[in-house]
Amino acid sequence: MATGTPAAEPLTGLAKVVEQVKKPYFAVFLVLAAVTVFEIQVPGFGAYGIPKTVQVTMLIATAAAKASLVVLYYMHLKYEPLVLRYVPLVPLGLVAILILALVV
């Protein structure tokens, strides 16, 4: 188990709460799971008269929200320097043009 460096002291009390608020990994996991449960229900919304266009919009919006959570918190982009945040953001405009050009 030796690492050559001593293990950090486990956080307790307020320091632990602050750490969990700053990097809410478990909360993000719960949100991702809950939104996925919602997504699975969406194809059945047609039975309640909700049009397909609305269903598709809902699914794209929830997918974008889930992806943002993973990128910001699990991939730590929220904690990276501002310039690094633009690296994956800039191509999204080109991606939107590509998708629209292919589909429309």
Added chain:
Amino acid sequence: MLALAGGVGFAGVITYFPLSFVGVGILIVGLAGWFLQDARGVRFGEITHPTEPGMFSGVSIRKLGMWFFLVSEIFFFSAIIGNSLALRTRAPYWPAPGVDSPLNIPLTAVNTFILIASSFTMVQALKGIEKGDLRHFRLALLATLLLGITFVSIQVFEYNKLFFEEHLTPWMNPFRPDLATFGTTFYMQTGFHGAHVMGGVIGLTYLNVKAWKKDWFTQQSHEGVELVGLYWHFVDVVWIFLFPIVYLI
């Protein structure tokens, strides 16, 4: 080397098939070089110096490289998803989810949970090594690997059922000619994603092996864990979009 191997390999598949063996050869040479470096004790987990002063000063050069690689992957998957949507909008028939689609939504939903859970355990592994807690790090890393293997196994099971029982093939099938385009787009999107998950599983296997070596990853030196983690989370992000597009819409 991997990109060159992939490029030549795919060019061979499309144009002159023996050329694809050249791609396989380049892949083997690239991997052999990597393993040789590893056998000689090159440390891939070292902290690298930040980039030189300029636009990206203060950012680790390897992390920056990984992000640029992920940007190229965004374009790769956007092209595949965009083409699939283009084919779909022009197809005369498309099965509706939960009505006449042969795809198993409940099983894939379970697989989606598995991939999300693996992202959570991956970030826990990084948290563990950042705090110098080797037990937490190793357990979380092992859990991530097992979840990744489970995801691939379920996908193989699903492919087996779809191909042999539902007659969903990537090409025109006399049993289900109506599903030709649907099959092509389904296997193209999920297949390339599955190949990426396999790549991630290989990376995670490497990390798991090294995690048990004394002083390989430490609280101060663990960038390799973060880089493989970035790739693994990206694979999760791609699935977050593919699941609704392929299975639910």
